Amino acid sequence: MEYLKVFIVGGLICVIGQILLDTTKLTPAHILVIFLTSGVVLGAVGLYKPLIEFAEAGAIVPISGFGYALSKGAIDGVKAKGIIGAFVGGLEATAGGIAAAILFGYIAAIVFDPKTKS
Amino acid sequence: MDNMNNKEYQKYAERKIPKPTYFKNILYAFVVGGAICVFGQIIRNMLFKFGLDENSVTIATSIILVFVGSFLTGIGIYDKIGKIGGAGAAIPITGFANSIVSPAMEYKREGFIFGVAARMFSIAGPVLVYGVGSSVIVGILYLIFTKGR
Amino acid sequence: MAEKRIGLQTVKLSNPPSILGTATVVGPKEGEGPLKDYFDIILEDDMWGQESFEKSEVKIQEEAIKQAIFNANLSSKDIEYLFSGDLLNQIITSSFTARQLNIPYFGLYGACSTMTESLSLGAMIIDGGFADKVVCATSSHFSSAERQFRFPLEYGSQRPFSAQWTVTGAGATVLASSGNGPYITYITTGKIVDFGIKDANNMGGAMAPAAIDTISQHFKDTGYSPDDYDLIITGDLGLVGKRILLDLMKKEGYDLSKVYSDCGIKIFDGVEQDTHAGGSGCGCAAVVFNGYIYKEMLKKNLNKVLLVATGALHSPIITLQGESIPCIAHAVTIDNLID
Structure with a gap:
Protein backbone atom coordinates (compact mmCIF):
# COMPACT_ATOMS: atom_id res chain seq x y z
CA MET A 1 0.00 0.00 0.00
CA GLU A 2 2.81 2.34 0.97
CA TYR A 3 4.66 1.54 -2.29
CA LEU A 4 1.46 1.92 -4.30
CA LYS A 5 1.02 5.49 -3.01
CA VAL A 6 4.68 6.24 -3.83
CA PHE A 7 4.29 4.77 -7.31
CA ILE A 8 1.10 6.62 -8.17
CA VAL A 9 2.12 10.06 -6.85
CA GLY A 10 5.63 9.84 -8.30
CA GLY A 11 4.24 8.58 -11.60
CA LEU A 12 1.61 11.32 -11.80
CA ILE A 13 4.16 14.09 -11.18
CA CYS A 14 6.15 12.71 -14.12
CA VAL A 15 3.00 12.48 -16.25
CA ILE A 16 2.44 16.24 -15.80
CA GLY A 17 5.98 16.76 -17.11
CA GLN A 18 5.39 14.42 -20.04
CA ILE A 19 2.22 16.25 -21.05
CA LEU A 20 4.13 19.55 -20.97
CA LEU A 21 6.92 18.00 -23.09
CA ASP A 22 4.57 16.60 -25.72
CA THR A 23 2.15 19.50 -26.07
CA THR A 24 4.54 22.47 -25.84
CA LYS A 25 7.95 23.37 -27.25
CA LEU A 26 9.52 23.15 -23.78
CA THR A 27 12.73 21.11 -23.52
CA PRO A 28 13.60 18.79 -20.61
CA ALA A 29 15.79 21.59 -19.20
CA HIS A 30 12.75 23.89 -19.07
CA ILE A 31 10.71 21.15 -17.41
CA LEU A 32 13.38 20.63 -14.72
CA VAL A 33 13.47 24.36 -13.93
CA ILE A 34 9.66 24.61 -13.85
CA PHE A 35 9.27 21.60 -11.56
CA LEU A 36 12.06 22.66 -9.22
CA THR A 37 10.72 26.20 -8.92
CA SER A 38 7.19 24.85 -8.43
CA GLY A 39 8.56 22.72 -5.58
CA VAL A 40 10.12 25.80 -4.00
CA VAL A 41 6.90 27.80 -4.25
CA LEU A 42 4.56 24.98 -3.18
CA GLY A 43 6.92 24.25 -0.29
CA ALA A 44 6.89 27.89 0.78
CA VAL A 45 3.10 28.11 0.87
CA GLY A 46 2.87 24.81 2.73
CA LEU A 47 1.23 22.73 0.01
CA TYR A 48 4.08 20.32 -0.71
CA LYS A 49 4.57 19.04 2.84
CA PRO A 50 1.22 17.19 2.97
CA LEU A 51 2.12 15.50 -0.32
CA ILE A 52 5.38 14.24 1.16
CA GLU A 53 3.61 13.02 4.28
CA PHE A 54 1.19 11.15 2.05
CA ALA A 55 3.54 9.69 -0.55
CA GLU A 56 7.07 10.02 0.90
CA ALA A 57 9.54 9.12 -1.89
CA GLY A 58 6.79 9.66 -4.47
CA ALA A 59 7.08 13.38 -3.71
CA ILE A 60 10.71 13.54 -2.53
CA VAL A 61 12.43 11.81 -5.47
CA PRO A 62 11.00 14.03 -8.25
CA ILE A 63 12.95 17.27 -8.72
CA SER A 64 10.03 19.19 -7.18
CA GLY A 65 10.96 17.46 -3.91
CA PHE A 66 14.42 18.96 -4.30
CA GLY A 67 12.75 22.36 -4.63
CA TYR A 68 10.71 21.68 -1.50
CA ALA A 69 13.91 20.81 0.40
CA LEU A 70 15.45 24.11 -0.77
CA SER A 71 12.57 26.27 0.45
CA LYS A 72 12.16 24.29 3.69
CA GLY A 73 15.90 24.71 4.28
CA ALA A 74 15.67 28.46 3.70
CA ILE A 75 12.71 28.85 6.07
CA ASP A 76 14.34 26.68 8.76
CA GLY A 77 17.52 28.70 8.24
CA VAL A 78 15.66 31.97 8.88
CA LYS A 79 14.11 30.52 12.02
CA ALA A 80 17.56 29.54 13.35
CA LYS A 81 19.84 32.30 12.06
CA GLY A 82 17.67 35.11 10.73
CA ILE A 83 18.62 36.76 7.45
CA ILE A 84 21.86 34.74 7.10
CA GLY A 85 19.74 31.61 7.23
CA ALA A 86 17.81 32.70 4.14
CA PHE A 87 21.06 32.55 2.21
CA VAL A 88 22.63 29.39 3.65
CA GLY A 89 19.57 27.32 4.56
CA GLY A 90 18.49 26.14 1.11
CA LEU A 91 21.90 24.99 -0.04
CA GLU A 92 22.69 23.49 3.35
CA ALA A 93 19.63 21.26 3.17
CA THR A 94 20.39 20.09 -0.35
CA ALA A 95 24.19 20.10 -0.22
CA GLY A 96 24.34 16.30 -0.04
CA GLY A 97 22.66 15.75 -3.38
CA ILE A 98 24.53 18.58 -5.13
CA ALA A 99 27.95 17.55 -3.82
CA ALA A 100 27.22 13.94 -4.74
CA ALA A 101 26.25 14.97 -8.28
CA ILE A 102 29.48 16.96 -8.67
CA LEU A 103 31.71 14.21 -7.33
CA PHE A 104 30.03 11.31 -9.11
CA GLY A 105 29.76 13.36 -12.29
CA TYR A 106 33.47 14.04 -12.24
CA ILE A 107 34.35 10.43 -11.50
CA ALA A 108 32.02 9.16 -14.22
CA ALA A 109 33.62 11.57 -16.70
CA ILE A 110 37.05 10.17 -15.88
CA VAL A 111 36.03 6.52 -15.92
CA PHE A 112 33.52 6.32 -18.78
CA ASP A 113 33.37 7.45 -22.41
CA PRO A 114 30.15 8.49 -24.13
CA LYS A 115 28.86 5.97 -26.63
CA THR A 116 27.20 6.74 -29.93
CA LYS A 117 23.48 6.08 -30.08
CA SER A 118 22.34 3.40 -32.44
CA MET B 1 4.48 29.49 -52.49
CA ASP B 2 3.74 33.12 -53.38
CA ASN B 3 0.17 32.83 -52.15
CA MET B 4 1.23 31.81 -48.64
CA ASN B 5 2.56 34.13 -45.98
CA ASN B 6 4.86 33.08 -43.14
CA LYS B 7 2.08 32.61 -40.58
CA GLU B 8 0.01 30.50 -42.95
CA TYR B 9 2.99 28.35 -43.82
CA GLN B 10 3.96 27.81 -40.18
CA LYS B 11 0.43 26.66 -39.40
CA TYR B 12 0.42 24.46 -42.47
CA ALA B 13 3.81 22.89 -41.63
CA GLU B 14 2.75 22.28 -38.03
CA ARG B 15 -0.15 20.20 -39.29
CA LYS B 16 2.20 18.01 -41.34
CA ILE B 17 4.14 16.88 -38.26
CA PRO B 18 3.12 13.50 -36.95
CA LYS B 19 1.61 13.84 -33.47
CA PRO B 20 3.47 12.26 -30.56
CA THR B 21 2.03 8.98 -29.31
CA TYR B 22 0.49 10.76 -26.31
CA PHE B 23 -1.02 7.76 -24.58
CA LYS B 24 2.08 5.58 -24.86
CA ASN B 25 4.39 8.43 -23.76
CA ILE B 26 2.23 9.23 -20.73
CA LEU B 27 1.92 5.59 -19.73
CA TYR B 28 5.68 5.02 -19.96
CA ALA B 29 6.44 8.27 -18.11
CA PHE B 30 4.05 7.16 -15.37
CA VAL B 31 5.57 3.68 -15.06
CA VAL B 32 9.23 4.74 -15.26
CA GLY B 33 8.77 7.75 -12.95
CA GLY B 34 6.71 5.73 -10.48
CA ALA B 35 9.24 2.88 -10.48
CA ILE B 36 12.16 5.22 -9.75
CA CYS B 37 10.21 6.72 -6.82
CA VAL B 38 9.43 3.22 -5.49
CA PHE B 39 13.14 2.42 -5.75
CA GLY B 40 13.77 5.58 -3.70
CA GLN B 41 11.20 4.46 -1.13
CA ILE B 42 12.92 1.06 -0.79
CA ILE B 43 16.21 2.87 -0.08
CA ARG B 44 14.45 5.12 2.46
CA ASN B 45 12.93 2.18 4.29
CA MET B 46 16.30 0.43 4.45
CA LEU B 47 18.00 3.54 5.79
CA PHE B 48 15.29 3.95 8.45
CA LYS B 49 16.08 0.38 9.53
CA PHE B 50 19.70 1.44 10.09
CA GLY B 51 18.32 3.89 12.61
CA LEU B 52 18.96 7.15 10.73
CA ASP B 53 16.72 10.12 11.50
CA GLU B 54 14.28 11.56 8.97
CA ASN B 55 16.61 14.34 7.84
CA SER B 56 19.63 12.08 7.31
CA VAL B 57 17.51 9.51 5.50
CA THR B 58 16.29 12.11 3.01
CA ILE B 59 19.82 13.35 2.36
CA ALA B 60 21.31 9.86 2.12
CA THR B 61 18.53 8.74 -0.22
CA SER B 62 19.23 11.57 -2.63
CA ILE B 63 22.97 10.83 -2.52
CA ILE B 64 22.36 7.16 -3.32
CA LEU B 65 19.89 7.99 -6.11
CA VAL B 66 22.34 10.51 -7.57
CA PHE B 67 25.00 7.79 -7.49
CA VAL B 68 22.74 5.31 -9.26
CA GLY B 69 21.75 7.90 -11.87
CA SER B 70 25.40 8.80 -12.47
CA PHE B 71 26.46 5.18 -12.73
CA LEU B 72 23.68 4.28 -15.16
CA THR B 73 24.63 7.33 -17.23
CA GLY B 74 28.27 6.30 -17.21
CA ILE B 75 27.62 2.79 -18.47
CA GLY B 76 25.30 4.16 -21.16
CA ILE B 77 21.95 2.95 -19.85
CA TYR B 78 20.25 6.10 -18.58
CA ASP B 79 19.87 7.64 -22.04
CA LYS B 80 17.93 4.51 -23.05
CA ILE B 81 15.72 4.77 -19.94
CA GLY B 82 15.19 8.44 -20.85
CA LYS B 83 14.22 7.58 -24.40
CA ILE B 84 11.49 5.26 -23.14
CA GLY B 85 10.44 7.10 -19.99
CA GLY B 86 10.74 10.71 -21.17
CA ALA B 87 9.75 12.98 -18.30
CA GLY B 88 9.49 9.87 -16.11
CA ALA B 89 13.28 9.58 -16.32
CA ALA B 90 14.06 13.32 -16.41
CA ILE B 91 12.10 14.55 -13.39
CA PRO B 92 13.34 12.19 -10.64
CA ILE B 93 16.62 13.21 -9.05
CA THR B 94 18.34 10.44 -11.06
CA GLY B 95 17.52 12.53 -14.13
CA PHE B 96 19.14 15.54 -12.48
CA ALA B 97 22.28 13.40 -12.05
CA ASN B 98 22.02 12.35 -15.71
CA SER B 99 21.89 15.99 -16.80
CA ILE B 100 25.14 16.66 -14.90
CA VAL B 101 27.07 13.52 -15.76
CA SER B 102 26.25 13.36 -19.48
CA PRO B 103 27.83 16.72 -20.48
CA ALA B 104 30.76 16.08 -18.11
CA MET B 105 31.52 12.82 -19.92
CA GLU B 106 30.90 14.32 -23.34
CA TYR B 107 33.47 17.08 -22.95
CA LYS B 108 36.35 15.04 -21.53
CA ARG B 109 38.34 15.51 -24.78
CA GLU B 110 38.27 19.26 -24.25
CA GLY B 111 40.15 18.90 -20.97
CA PHE B 112 39.30 18.71 -17.29
CA ILE B 113 38.91 22.45 -16.66
CA PHE B 114 37.21 23.86 -19.76
CA GLY B 115 35.74 20.49 -20.72
CA VAL B 116 34.48 18.34 -17.85
CA ALA B 117 34.21 20.97 -15.12
CA ALA B 118 32.97 23.90 -17.21
CA ARG B 119 30.36 21.87 -19.09
CA MET B 120 29.12 19.83 -16.13
CA PHE B 121 26.30 22.26 -15.37
CA SER B 122 25.37 23.20 -18.92
CA ILE B 123 21.91 21.62 -18.44
CA ALA B 124 21.61 21.45 -14.63
CA GLY B 125 23.04 24.92 -14.03
CA PRO B 126 19.74 26.72 -14.69
CA VAL B 127 18.03 24.33 -12.28
CA LEU B 128 20.39 25.36 -9.48
CA VAL B 129 20.20 29.04 -10.38
CA TYR B 130 16.40 29.13 -10.21
CA GLY B 131 16.16 26.70 -7.30
CA VAL B 132 18.72 28.32 -5.03
CA GLY B 133 17.72 31.82 -6.10
CA SER B 134 14.03 31.28 -5.39
CA SER B 135 14.78 29.56 -2.07
CA VAL B 136 16.68 32.64 -0.85
CA ILE B 137 13.74 34.83 -1.86
CA VAL B 138 11.38 32.47 0.01
CA GLY B 139 13.61 32.77 3.10
CA ILE B 140 13.66 36.57 2.94
CA LEU B 141 9.89 36.79 2.39
CA TYR B 142 9.38 34.47 5.35
CA LEU B 143 11.59 36.71 7.46
CA ILE B 144 9.64 39.83 6.43
CA PHE B 145 6.23 38.29 7.09
CA THR B 146 7.15 36.71 10.43
CA LYS B 147 8.92 39.89 11.62
CA GLY B 148 5.91 41.91 10.58
CA ARG B 149 3.66 40.02 12.92
CA MET C 1 28.08 38.65 -71.40
CA ALA C 2 27.36 35.64 -69.26
CA GLU C 3 26.22 33.50 -72.14
CA LYS C 4 25.92 30.29 -70.10
CA ARG C 5 23.15 31.74 -67.97
CA ILE C 6 19.57 30.74 -68.68
CA GLY C 7 16.65 32.18 -66.82
CA LEU C 8 17.02 33.77 -63.43
CA GLN C 9 19.06 31.32 -61.36
CA THR C 10 20.32 28.61 -63.69
CA VAL C 11 23.47 28.03 -65.71
CA LYS C 12 23.76 25.57 -68.60
CA LEU C 13 27.28 24.20 -68.77
CA SER C 14 28.58 24.35 -72.34
CA ASN C 15 31.22 21.67 -71.80
CA PRO C 16 29.57 19.59 -69.09
CA PRO C 17 32.15 18.18 -66.68
CA SER C 18 32.14 14.43 -66.26
CA ILE C 19 32.20 12.49 -63.03
CA LEU C 20 35.35 10.35 -63.10
CA GLY C 21 34.85 8.59 -59.82
CA THR C 22 33.18 8.81 -56.45
CA ALA C 23 33.61 7.29 -53.02
CA THR C 24 31.60 6.96 -49.84
CA VAL C 25 32.46 6.12 -46.26
CA VAL C 26 29.58 5.53 -43.84
CA GLY C 27 29.08 4.68 -40.19
CA PRO C 28 27.69 1.40 -38.83
CA LYS C 29 24.05 2.51 -38.71
CA GLU C 30 24.07 3.72 -42.32
CA GLY C 31 25.82 0.46 -43.23
CA GLU C 32 22.82 -1.47 -41.93
CA GLY C 33 20.34 0.61 -43.91
CA PRO C 34 18.61 -0.13 -47.21
CA LEU C 35 21.48 1.35 -49.30
CA LYS C 36 24.29 -0.63 -47.67
CA ASP C 37 25.41 -2.33 -50.90
CA TYR C 38 26.19 1.01 -52.54
CA PHE C 39 28.83 2.23 -50.08
CA ASP C 40 32.59 1.80 -50.49
CA ILE C 41 33.63 1.65 -46.85
CA ILE C 42 31.34 0.79 -43.92
CA LEU C 43 32.80 1.42 -40.48
CA GLU C 44 32.28 -1.04 -37.66
CA ASP C 45 32.91 1.66 -35.11
CA ASP C 46 32.22 5.34 -35.73
CA MET C 47 35.29 6.41 -33.70
CA TRP C 48 37.42 4.61 -36.32
CA GLY C 49 40.36 4.37 -33.91
CA GLN C 50 40.44 8.14 -33.34
CA GLU C 51 40.28 9.77 -29.95
CA SER C 52 37.33 12.06 -30.61
CA PHE C 53 34.28 12.14 -32.86
CA GLU C 54 35.61 15.26 -34.60
CA LYS C 55 38.90 13.55 -35.44
CA SER C 56 37.01 10.52 -36.62
CA GLU C 57 34.97 12.74 -38.96
CA VAL C 58 38.21 14.17 -40.38
CA LYS C 59 39.45 10.66 -41.10
CA ILE C 60 36.12 9.72 -42.69
CA GLN C 61 36.20 12.71 -45.04
CA GLU C 62 39.88 12.21 -45.84
CA GLU C 63 39.43 8.55 -46.72
CA ALA C 64 36.38 9.33 -48.87
CA ILE C 65 38.37 11.91 -50.85
CA LYS C 66 41.42 9.64 -51.25
CA GLN C 67 39.23 6.73 -52.28
CA ALA C 68 37.36 8.86 -54.83
CA ILE C 69 40.65 10.00 -56.36
CA PHE C 70 41.81 6.37 -56.44
CA ASN C 71 38.52 5.24 -57.99
CA ALA C 72 39.03 7.85 -60.71
CA ASN C 73 42.49 6.38 -61.43
CA LEU C 74 44.18 9.61 -60.45
CA SER C 75 46.56 10.69 -57.74
CA SER C 76 46.11 13.72 -55.50
CA LYS C 77 48.77 15.60 -57.53
CA ASP C 78 46.33 15.60 -60.45
CA ILE C 79 43.63 17.43 -58.52
CA GLU C 80 43.64 21.19 -58.98
CA TYR C 81 40.96 22.20 -56.48
CA LEU C 82 39.22 20.70 -53.51
CA PHE C 83 35.74 22.03 -52.64
CA SER C 84 34.51 20.79 -49.32
CA GLY C 85 32.49 21.70 -46.27
CA ASP C 86 30.85 20.21 -43.22
CA LEU C 87 28.63 21.05 -40.25
CA LEU C 88 31.13 21.73 -37.50
CA ASN C 89 32.02 25.23 -36.36
CA GLN C 90 34.56 26.94 -38.64
CA ILE C 91 34.22 23.86 -40.94
CA ILE C 92 37.10 22.24 -39.09
CA THR C 93 36.52 18.79 -40.57
CA SER C 94 37.13 20.04 -44.09
CA SER C 95 40.06 22.25 -43.22
CA PHE C 96 41.77 19.55 -41.18
CA THR C 97 41.16 17.11 -44.02
CA ALA C 98 42.65 19.58 -46.51
CA ARG C 99 45.67 19.90 -44.21
CA GLN C 100 46.48 16.25 -44.99
CA LEU C 101 45.80 16.37 -48.71
CA ASN C 102 47.98 19.13 -50.12
CA ILE C 103 45.38 20.20 -52.70
CA PRO C 104 44.38 23.87 -53.24
CA TYR C 105 41.26 24.19 -51.17
CA PHE C 106 38.02 26.18 -51.06
CA GLY C 107 36.16 25.66 -47.79
CA LEU C 108 32.39 25.92 -48.07
CA TYR C 109 29.57 26.25 -45.59
CA GLY C 110 26.19 25.30 -46.92
CA ALA C 111 25.17 23.05 -44.03
CA CYS C 112 23.40 20.03 -45.49
CA SER C 113 23.31 21.63 -48.96
CA THR C 114 27.11 21.40 -49.22
CA MET C 115 27.16 18.45 -51.64
CA THR C 116 25.39 20.34 -54.41
CA GLU C 117 27.11 23.60 -53.46
CA SER C 118 30.50 21.95 -53.98
CA LEU C 119 29.37 20.19 -57.17
CA SER C 120 28.00 23.49 -58.52
CA LEU C 121 31.21 25.41 -57.90
CA GLY C 122 33.46 22.56 -59.02
CA ALA C 123 31.52 22.11 -62.25
CA MET C 124 31.50 25.86 -63.01
CA ILE C 125 35.24 26.14 -62.37
CA ILE C 126 35.88 23.35 -64.86
CA ASP C 127 33.44 24.64 -67.45
CA GLY C 128 34.94 28.09 -67.07
CA GLY C 129 38.31 26.67 -68.04
CA PHE C 130 40.00 27.24 -64.70
CA ALA C 131 40.68 23.60 -63.90
CA ASP C 132 40.58 20.14 -65.43
CA LYS C 133 40.13 18.01 -62.35
CA VAL C 134 38.53 18.89 -59.04
CA VAL C 135 37.17 17.03 -56.03
CA CYS C 136 33.89 17.98 -54.36
CA ALA C 137 33.27 16.52 -50.94
CA THR C 138 31.39 16.83 -47.68
CA SER C 139 30.82 14.91 -44.49
CA SER C 140 28.85 14.78 -41.27
CA HIS C 141 29.05 12.68 -38.13
CA PHE C 142 26.10 11.90 -35.87
CA SER C 143 28.00 12.27 -32.63
CA SER C 144 29.97 15.41 -33.47
CA ALA C 145 26.82 17.10 -34.80
CA GLU C 146 24.72 15.96 -31.87
CA ARG C 147 27.03 17.54 -29.31
CA GLN C 148 27.29 20.78 -31.27
CA PHE C 149 23.61 21.19 -32.09
CA ARG C 150 21.68 19.18 -29.50
CA PHE C 151 22.33 17.34 -26.23
CA PRO C 152 25.17 15.16 -24.93
CA LEU C 153 25.02 11.57 -26.15
CA GLU C 154 24.31 10.05 -22.75
CA TYR C 155 21.56 12.57 -21.92
CA GLY C 156 18.21 10.81 -21.69
CA SER C 157 15.83 12.79 -23.86
CA GLN C 158 13.10 11.85 -26.30
CA ARG C 159 13.27 12.81 -29.95
CA PRO C 160 10.05 14.11 -31.50
CA PHE C 161 8.75 12.42 -34.65
CA SER C 162 9.74 15.38 -36.81
CA ALA C 163 13.39 15.07 -35.67
CA GLN C 164 15.95 13.63 -38.06
CA TRP C 165 19.06 11.55 -37.59
CA THR C 166 22.39 13.04 -38.66
CA VAL C 167 24.15 10.68 -41.05
CA THR C 168 27.67 9.56 -40.19
CA GLY C 169 29.42 9.51 -43.51
CA ALA C 170 31.32 11.32 -46.22
CA GLY C 171 31.05 11.37 -49.98
CA ALA C 172 33.48 12.70 -52.57
CA THR C 173 33.11 13.24 -56.31
CA VAL C 174 35.96 13.69 -58.80
CA LEU C 175 34.90 15.96 -61.68
CA ALA C 176 36.94 16.36 -64.87
CA SER C 177 36.74 18.35 -68.07
CA SER C 178 36.58 15.17 -70.12
CA GLY C 179 35.23 11.71 -69.42
CA ASN C 180 32.47 9.27 -70.18
CA GLY C 181 29.86 10.63 -67.81
CA PRO C 182 27.63 10.96 -66.00
Missing part, protein backbone atom coordinates in the same frame (compact mmCIF):
# COMPACT_ATOMS: atom_id res chain seq x y z
CA TYR C 183 27.84 14.69 -66.66
CA ILE C 184 26.81 17.78 -64.74
CA THR C 185 24.68 19.72 -67.20
CA TYR C 186 22.63 22.34 -65.35
CA ILE C 187 23.08 24.16 -62.07
CA THR C 188 20.30 26.06 -60.34
CA THR C 189 21.59 28.01 -57.37
CA GLY C 190 19.14 28.61 -54.58
CA LYS C 191 18.21 31.75 -52.70
CA ILE C 192 17.77 31.87 -48.95
CA VAL C 193 14.15 31.10 -48.17
CA ASP C 194 12.81 31.54 -44.65
CA PHE C 195 9.17 31.06 -43.78
CA GLY C 196 9.79 31.72 -40.11
CA ILE C 197 10.03 28.17 -38.77
CA LYS C 198 11.94 28.24 -35.49
CA ASP C 199 11.67 24.63 -34.42
CA ALA C 200 15.10 23.03 -34.83
CA ASN C 201 13.36 19.68 -34.52
CA ASN C 202 11.45 20.33 -37.70
CA MET C 203 14.18 20.88 -40.29
CA GLY C 204 12.13 19.23 -43.02
CA GLY C 205 9.33 21.75 -42.57
CA ALA C 206 11.80 24.63 -42.46
CA MET C 207 13.73 23.57 -45.58
CA ALA C 208 10.86 22.41 -47.81
CA PRO C 209 10.04 25.94 -49.10
CA ALA C 210 13.68 26.42 -50.17
CA ALA C 211 13.57 23.17 -52.14
CA ILE C 212 10.22 24.11 -53.68
CA ASP C 213 11.58 27.52 -54.67
CA THR C 214 14.71 26.09 -56.31
CA ILE C 215 12.97 23.19 -58.08
CA SER C 216 10.21 25.33 -59.57
CA GLN C 217 12.75 27.96 -60.62
CA HIS C 218 14.78 25.18 -62.25
CA PHE C 219 11.75 24.12 -64.31
CA LYS C 220 11.02 27.71 -65.31
CA ASP C 221 14.64 28.43 -66.26
CA THR C 222 15.32 25.22 -68.20
CA GLY C 223 11.88 24.49 -69.60
CA TYR C 224 12.08 20.99 -68.17
CA SER C 225 9.11 19.31 -66.54
CA PRO C 226 9.13 16.58 -63.87
CA ASP C 227 8.66 13.97 -66.61
CA ASP C 228 12.07 14.82 -68.10
CA TYR C 229 13.72 13.38 -65.01
CA ASP C 230 14.09 9.78 -63.87
CA LEU C 231 14.61 10.99 -60.33
CA ILE C 232 14.26 14.28 -58.49
CA ILE C 233 15.80 13.85 -55.08
CA THR C 234 16.16 16.32 -52.22
CA GLY C 235 18.91 16.14 -49.63
CA ASP C 236 17.33 15.72 -46.24
CA LEU C 237 13.75 16.93 -46.09
CA GLY C 238 12.69 13.71 -44.37
CA LEU C 239 9.10 12.54 -44.09
CA VAL C 240 7.64 15.87 -42.96
CA GLY C 241 9.42 17.86 -45.66
CA LYS C 242 8.52 15.32 -48.32
CA ARG C 243 4.81 15.63 -47.55
CA ILE C 244 5.00 19.40 -47.70
CA LEU C 245 7.04 19.44 -50.90
CA LEU C 246 4.80 17.06 -52.85
CA ASP C 247 1.70 18.89 -51.68
CA LEU C 248 2.90 22.41 -52.41
CA MET C 249 4.64 21.54 -55.70
CA LYS C 250 1.28 20.20 -56.89
CA LYS C 251 -0.26 23.56 -56.05
CA GLU C 252 2.52 25.19 -58.10
CA GLY C 253 1.41 22.98 -60.98
CA TYR C 254 4.12 20.32 -60.88
CA ASP C 255 3.24 16.73 -60.05
CA LEU C 256 6.43 15.16 -58.70
CA SER C 257 4.87 12.12 -57.08
CA LYS C 258 6.21 9.66 -59.70
CA VAL C 259 9.84 10.84 -59.74
CA TYR C 260 10.43 12.34 -56.31
CA SER C 261 12.44 10.95 -53.44
CA ASP C 262 14.53 12.21 -50.56
CA CYS C 263 18.05 11.09 -49.56
CA GLY C 264 17.09 11.24 -45.88
CA ILE C 265 14.22 8.82 -46.43
CA LYS C 266 16.21 6.47 -48.68
CA ILE C 267 19.21 6.04 -46.40
CA PHE C 268 17.45 4.61 -43.35
CA ASP C 269 14.61 2.24 -42.73
CA GLY C 270 12.63 4.65 -40.55
CA VAL C 271 10.66 1.98 -38.72
CA GLU C 272 13.37 -0.65 -38.26
CA GLN C 273 16.11 1.84 -37.47
CA ASP C 274 13.99 4.22 -35.39
CA THR C 275 15.23 7.32 -37.17
CA HIS C 276 11.86 9.10 -37.00
CA ALA C 277 11.59 11.54 -39.93
CA GLY C 278 14.75 10.25 -41.68
CA GLY C 279 18.42 11.06 -42.14
CA SER C 280 19.98 14.51 -42.31
CA GLY C 281 23.37 16.19 -42.38
CA CYS C 282 25.84 16.99 -45.15
CA GLY C 283 26.76 13.33 -45.32
CA CYS C 284 23.20 12.30 -46.12
CA ALA C 285 22.99 13.75 -49.64
CA ALA C 286 26.72 13.03 -50.09
CA VAL C 287 26.59 9.28 -49.57
CA VAL C 288 23.24 8.78 -51.30
CA PHE C 289 24.49 10.69 -54.36
CA ASN C 290 28.03 9.28 -54.50
CA GLY C 291 26.86 5.78 -53.61
CA TYR C 292 23.36 5.00 -54.77
CA ILE C 293 22.65 7.59 -57.47
CA TYR C 294 26.09 7.46 -59.13
CA LYS C 295 26.16 3.66 -59.28
CA GLU C 296 22.59 3.45 -60.56
CA MET C 297 23.50 5.99 -63.27
CA LEU C 298 26.52 3.90 -64.31
CA LYS C 299 24.17 0.92 -64.64
CA LYS C 300 21.83 3.15 -66.70
CA ASN C 301 18.95 2.46 -64.34
CA LEU C 302 18.82 6.21 -63.90
CA ASN C 303 19.76 8.51 -66.75
CA LYS C 304 18.77 11.99 -65.70
CA VAL C 305 18.69 13.05 -62.09
CA LEU C 306 18.03 16.36 -60.35
CA LEU C 307 19.88 16.41 -57.03
CA VAL C 308 18.63 19.13 -54.71
CA ALA C 309 20.60 19.21 -51.46
CA THR C 310 18.90 21.32 -48.82
CA GLY C 311 20.57 23.24 -46.01
CA ALA C 312 19.38 24.87 -42.77
CA LEU C 313 21.76 27.75 -42.18
CA HIS C 314 21.32 28.40 -38.48
CA SER C 315 23.35 27.92 -35.34
CA PRO C 316 22.42 27.02 -31.77
CA ILE C 317 23.26 30.55 -30.61
CA ILE C 318 21.03 32.38 -33.06
CA THR C 319 18.24 29.86 -32.43
CA LEU C 320 18.37 30.70 -28.71
CA GLN C 321 18.02 34.36 -29.67
CA GLY C 322 14.65 33.48 -31.17
CA GLU C 323 15.61 33.73 -34.86
CA SER C 324 13.98 31.52 -37.44
CA ILE C 325 15.94 29.18 -39.70
CA PRO C 326 17.19 30.53 -43.06
CA CYS C 327 17.22 27.69 -45.57
CA ILE C 328 18.71 27.07 -48.99
CA ALA C 329 18.56 24.46 -51.73
CA HIS C 330 20.94 24.07 -54.66
CA ALA C 331 19.96 21.92 -57.63
CA VAL C 332 22.33 20.11 -59.97
CA THR C 333 21.29 18.13 -63.04
CA ILE C 334 23.28 14.96 -63.59
CA ASP C 335 22.84 13.44 -67.03
CA ASN C 336 24.14 10.30 -68.69
CA LEU C 337 23.77 11.90 -72.12
CA ILE C 338 24.89 15.28 -73.41
CA ASP C 339 23.75 16.84 -76.63
